[in-house]
Amino acid sequence: xxxxxxxxxxxxxxxxxxxxxxxxxxxxxxxxxxxxxxxxxxxxxxxxxxxxxxxxxxxxxxxxxxxxxxxxxxxxxxxxxxxxxxxxxxxxxxxxxxxxxxxxxxxxxxxxxxxxxxxxxxxxxxxxxxxxxxxxxxxxxxxxxxxxxxxxxxxxxxxxxxxxxxxxxxxxxxxxxxxxxxxxxxxxxxxxxxxxxxxxxxxxxxxxxxxxxxxxxxxxxxxxxxxxxxxxxxxxxxxxxxxxxxxxxxxxxxxxxxxxxxxxxxxxxxxxxxxxxxxxxxxxxxxxxxxxxxxxxxxxxxxxxxxxxxxxxxxxxxxxxxxxxxxxxxxxxxxxxxxxxxxxxxxxxxxxxxxxxxxxxxxxxxxxxxxxxxxxxxxxxxxxxxxxxxxxxxxxxxxxxxxxxxxxxxxxxxxxxxxxxxxxxxxxxxxxxxxxxxxxxxxxxxxxxxxxxxxxxxxxxxxxxxxxxxxxxxxxxxxxxxxxxxxxxxxxxxxxxxxxxxxxxxxxxxxxxxxxxxxxxxxxxxxxxxxxxxxxxxxxxxxxxxxxxxxxxx
Numbered sequence: 318x319x320x321x322x323x324x325x326x327x328x329x330x331x332x333x334x335x336x337x338x339x340x341x342x343x344x345x346x347x348x349x350x351x352x353x354x355x356x357x358x359x360x361x362x363x364x365x366x367x368x369x370x371x372x373x374x375x376x377x378x379x380x381x382x383x384x385x386x387x388x389x390x391x392x393x394x395x396x397x398x399x400x401x402x403x404x405x406x407x408x409x410x411x412x413x414x415x416x417x418x419x420x421x422x423x424x425x426x427x428x429x430x431x432x433x434x435x436x437x438x439x440x441x442x443x444x445x446x447x448x449x450x451x452x453x454x455x456x457x458x459x460x461x462x463x464x465x466x467x468x469x470x471x472x473x474x475x476x477x478x479x480x481x482x483x484x485x486x487x488x489x490x491x492x493x494x495x496x497x498x499x500x501x502x503x504x505x506x507x508x509x510x511x512x513x514x515x516x517x518x519x520x521x522x523x524x525x526x527x528x529x530x531x532x533x534x535x536x537x538x539x540x541x542x543x544x545x546x547x548x549x550x551x552x553x554x555x556x557x558x559x560x561x562x563x564x565x566x567x568x569x570x571x572x573x574x575x576x577x578x579x580x581x582x583x584x585x586x587x588x589x590x591x592x593x594x595x596x597x598x599x600x601x602x603x604x605x606x607x608x609x610x611x612x613x614x615x616x617x618x619x620x621x622x623x624x625x626x627x628x629x630x631x632x633x634x635x636x637x638x639x640x641x642x643x644x645x646x647x648x649x650x651x652x653x654x655x656x657x658x659x660x661x662x663x664x665x666x667x668x669x670x671x672x673x674x675x676x677x678x679x680x681x682x683x684x685x686x687x688x689x690x691x692x693x694x695x696x697x698x699x700x701x702x703x704x705x706x707x708x709x710x711x712x713x714x715x716x717x718x719x720x721x722x723x724x725x726x727x728x729x730x731x732x733x734x735x736x737x738x739x740x741x742x743x744x745x746x747x748x749x750x751x752x753x754x755x756x757x758x759x760x761x762x763x764x765x766x767x768x769x770x771x772x773x774x775x776x777x778x779x780x781x782x783x784x785x786x787x788x789x790x791x792x793x794x795x796x797x798x799x800x801x802x803x804x805x806x807x808x809x810x811x812x813x814x815x816x817x818x819x820x821x822x823x824x825x826x827x828x829x830x831x832x833x834x835x836x837x838x839x840x841x842x843x844x845x846x847x848x849x850x851x852x853x854x855x856x857x858x859x860x861x862x863x864x865x866x867x868x869x870x871x
Contacts, residue, residue, distance in 0.1 A: 391656055391673040393642050399650040403470075409558065411501040411523025415470040416441075416477065416494045420449055423729060427457055427465060429481075433499070434836040441494040443479065445833055446736030450489065451480035473498045484733075485740055503561075506841040507533035513545040514855055518841055519565070522557025522614040527564020534568055534597045546602035546858035548851065549618070552632060556613025559590065559641065559660070566621045567592040569628070571599055574663070576621045579641050581658030586641075602864055603628025604854035607707055608715075612636035616668055617660065619707045624663035626697040626868045629710040631854045637670025637684075637706035664693035666703035698870030710867055711857060713850045721814040722821050724772035725765070731822075731829050734764045739833035748831050748839035753823040761826060762815055774811050780804060 366373055383396045397405045407413045417436020420429050429447045432438045449457065452468040460468075469477060479492045503526035506518040515537040517530060530549075537544055549565075556562075563576045570576075570592050578589045605619045607630055616635045622628045641658040661667050671682045685704035692700050702708065718726075725731050738757070745751045753761070773781075784800060787793045793800070815822070824847055831839045845851055857864055 391640065393638075393640055394655040395653075396647075397644075397652040397654060402650060402652070405652070405654070409523065411503065411521055413470055413499055414473045414475075414496050415499050416443075416496060417499045418443060418469075420465055420469065422462060423732075431832070432836070434838065436499055437494045437497055439836075441492050443481065443492055443494070444483065444736075444739070446484055446733070446739070447490075448482040448484075449479055450482055453478055471496050483740070484736055502529070504529040504533050505837045507537060508842070509537070509541055509544070510548070510845055510851065510855065512541075513543060514548065514858055515541065515544055515546070516548045516550065516845075516851070518550045519615075519618075520554055522554070522561045524558065524561070526558065526561035527567070530565045531568050531594075531597060538598065544601070546604070548604045548606060548854050548858070549622075550606040550851075551611050551615040551618060552606050552608040552850070553610045554612070554615040555610065555636075556615050556617075556638065559614060559617065562614040562617040562621075563590045563592065564594065565618050567594040568597050569599060569601070569603060569622070570625060571596055574625060576663065577617050578661045579658040580661060581641070583657065586658040602858050602861070604858055605630050606850045606854060607632045607635045607709060608850075609633055609636055609706075611707075612638040613640075616707050617662060620662035620666075620668060623701065623707065623710070624666075624693075624695050626695050626699065629854075629857060629864065629867055630707055631711045631857075632709050632713050632850050633715075634708050635668070635706035637668055637704075639667045639669030664695055664701055666691070666693040666701060668703060668706050670705045697868060699868070700871075711853055713853045715849055718825075719814070719818045719821060720774055721772065721811075721818050722825060725770070725822065726825065728768075728770065728772075730765055730768055730770060731826055733768075734761055735826065735829040735833060737764070738830055745830065745834055748835045748842040749845070751827065751831055751843065753827045753830065758819060758823055758826075761822075765815065772811075774807065774814075776807050777804075777811070780807065 362378075365378075366375070380396070380398070387394050387396060403413070416438040417433040418429055418438035419431040420427055422428075423430070427449045429438075429443055429445050429449065432443055432445055449465075451457065452465070455468065457465055457468070471477065473496055475496050477494050477496060479494065481490050481492055483490060501521060501523060503519060503521045503523055504517060505520055506516070508516060510516050515534075517533045517537075519526065519530060534547065537547070547569075559577070559579075566574075566576045572592055572595060574592045576590050576592060578587075580587050603622060605622050605628060607615065607619050611619065611632075612635065616638065619630050619635060623630050639659050639661075640656045641660050642654050643657045645653045645655065647653055659667050659669060670684050672685060673682055676682055687705075690702045690704040692702055695701055738760075780800075780803060784793065787796060787800075824844075828840050828843055831843045835842070857867065
């Protein structure tokens, strides 16, 4: 056994002893089980290290063991190594030292996918669509995403030099960028949709999320004295800091109202979280937009607004994450993020959708069935249910994109066309008014043809399955002519899809082009008129009688 491995083994024995002492109070049975299993674990590690055919890397081997053990609990309980601490800190604070751009692998190249307004990358001239070849004289072709992120990030005030290839240019460019503290916005957009309705888009729950929402609300009221309603959009927001959710609810709810309560096994995990600041406005009509990717803190906000009858929820059922995580410091600058409690919103319900404590025989996790969901009451007496996310007051089902549109997106054809368009056109109309015209769409169709665009339609997939079945039964020759006729007809129909789905494709293309000029804020502004969720919210908010009726007990 190598000296390093021997040290690792004795560290395990020491850890076992520490765990044993810490759990004596739990009783003789627990003490024996912990002691027994730690002894088995130590022996297993020693035997593998001594006798396995190849040398075992102790760090990777133990990490695999830790990850496997934690995987049996839930997806939110994770070990954070010393090298991952900075990424974990970013998930909490939303800030890092860097250039303010998202660079990702695309078709075996590293491409700038998004650049953030007013951050160093944009100021230095980096553009979406640029291929990054070198970072500080280091070629990056064979590197992983995490390596690229490490090279780009660094202390504010330091410099990084990128060698990039811009589409349509023969020569490569060297772009020197001075890093700064990049702060990811919690509220990337707020503004007025019409004369009486404001919109606040909340995409994260990093530090100061509550302050950003409060500041947005204050500014909207100051500049628009006739404002009557507000839409808070948390669609796609995965959540974050619980106290920021409380701060956000405090913007519209009187001081002292319960927002949520946490309940866990250990002392200190049972805690109530009431509103604690003077609200900005307690009477303005509110609609919270949610979807299946709204989770955790997003659900606390939407659920509290719903349970307190402070506003309505519009969209699709939320994700259903009612678990609370805290971090515990471990040795050697590592940490454990673990689930310590469940949260309960004002009606008393927990909206956790998956029961990780009772797994199926195959190890999978099932959702709480509708038959086991319990009813609860909002402040006014409306019936709401636990066990499956936040159910909207107004359900809006957004239609899935057509197959041809998804293919154009997945094959990056829309992305590349938008890049070329932006390089040829220095300016476009403002985000609310720019639209892909029929002339631009004709250019796009020619671009698609030049890329030899191919995809399989749903009908073609089914026909292919049918052909396989017939061939397996050795009957294909009997229907080969008919099969060929159908196949050719489907190709004719598919060839017309760029015309049939023109409106949908134009909407996606418009947003992608606008991103090149007006960044994320422009993308949000451009989508108002086609956003079914926003339109549904405006309809009810503009009807005070129906709004009040919806919030009353039925």
